[in-house]
Amino acid sequence: MxxxxxxxxxxxxxxxxxxxxxxxxxxxxxxxxxxxxxxxxxxxxxxxxxxxxxxxxxxxxxxxxxxxxxxxxxxxxxxxxxxxxxxxxxxxxxxxxxxxxxxxxxxxxxxxxxxxxxxxxxxxxxxxxxxxxxQSSPSDLAKLHRYPHEYMDLAPYQGLGSVVVSRGCKFHCSYCTVHRFFHEFRTRPVGQIVDEIRSSGLEYIELHADNLVADREFAFELFEALKPLNIQWLAEATINIAEHDDLLEAAAESGLFYLLSGIETPSHAALKAAGKGFIRVDRTKDYIRKLHEYGIAVDSAMLFGFDEHSPDIFEETLAFVDDVELDVCHSVIVTPYPGTLLYNQLNEQNRILHQDWSRYDGTNAVFVPNQMTAHELEDGLNWFHEHYNSLGRGLKRRFTKARNLGWINSSYM
Ligand code: SF4
Incomplete structure (x- = not known):
């Protein structure tokens, strides 16, 4: 068959x-x-x-x-x-x-x-x-089979392999599908992860997790076990990893070079309402600086269209990403995917505009925003995108990134 x-x-x-x-x-x-x-x-x-x-x-x-x-x-x-x-x-x-x-x-x-x-x-x-x-109960990750690495063509992924580490998240952010789909946070036995990496021969890897540091003890055990493997890895984790020096040091020593982290917005009110108030906006600059000290680049989406966002949010966010020296930023409209708490809430309020799923791509306002029109939200996203990607800003960001990650000596500045 x-x-x-x-x-x-x-x-x-x-x-x-x-x-x-x-x-x-x-x-x-x-x-x-x-x-x-x-x-x-x-x-x-x-x-x-x-x-x-x-x-x-x-x-x-x-x-x-x-x-x-x-x-x-x-x-x-x-x-x-x-x-x-x-x-x-x-x-x-x-x-x-x-x-x-x-x-x-x-x-x-x-x-x-x-x-x-x-x-x-x-x-x-x-x-x-x-x-x-x-499948009514969460999968037991100890029973996972290893990916068929031998048959995987990694050319389309620039050589990046992937190994499952954990699933789920302990948080319940309103716009996120992770906790709605995976229900519980679970980790895979560290020995199995290490065995899969060793037997695959991969050296450049995405450690697949929705929030790698949701369990601090597990993360620490994993990083210690990865150190002898001499790999380079990237993963998704909350920026709060920078609060724990020992954890960050172990992550960097085991090969972490790129962190995908949902910083989302400089509006603490929006984060709090979405269930993500644990992200300390006022500490973000320090966190990113610390990650840079360990040679780790930080990548985050910035979301627009939360109920707490006024039309000022676009300029505020641009100033924020410049100030905190975020390395890579993807700008998107917060999107109420089916299954999320946000979708249910907006649907109950009759604020979902349509179910043309092809427009649920982060560039379209598919719901009625609270403090601006859908049109203003889309225009604001375009304004942000244009200014964030302007030639001058792009060049400055490249230089800042190279300096922050130690690719050039700051004495040349
Ligand atoms: S912390 Fe991240 S993965 Fe966890 S629920 Fe929130 S957005 Fe989703």
């Missing part, structure tokens, strides 16, 4: 953002890891590589997609079903809206898919495929 796993990706701002992140997607590679060896497997990641083909030779296709890619996922599903290929959806969007996904598919994997995937495959082979396969 031949199975094709596809990460669907529509062209546009969201794809550009994901491609920039450039790591192998957990959704398809976790499923690949859980696929029995006798099955012939093909993997297509439209985000970083080529588009899925017009004509496909496969018995079964499993498509994963985020909300902005849902229309693309449905287009592919309709295309392959017309070729008499059975289609299954999995991942965030389909898990939160399984009935919508079933309009375009034969079955939906709801929740973390590894444990239910073999059942679905078995049912498919026996000709008794059900419509919904639901």
């Amino acid at each position: 031949k199975v094709t796993l596809i990460k669907a990706s529509a062209s546009g701002a969201f794809k550009d953002y994901k491609a920039y992140m450039g790591a192998p997607p957990q959704s398809v590679y976790s499923l690949a890891a859980a696929t029995p060896e006798y099955i012939e497997l093909d993997i297509i990641d439209e985000t970083s590589d080529k588009p899925a083909p017009i004509k496909l030779e496969s018995d079964l296709v499993a498509i994963f997609m985020s909300t902005p890619d849902a229309m693309r996922g449905y287009e592919l599903a309709d295309r392959y079903r017309a070729q008499n290929i059975s289609v299954v959806f999995g991942g965030l969007h389909a898990s939160f809206l399984p009935d919508e996904a079933l309009i375009h598919s034969d079955a939906v994997l709801i929740g973390e898919a590894e444990a239910i995937w073999p059942h679905l495959l078995d049912d498919f082979e026996q000709g008794r495929l059900q419509a919904k396969y639901e």
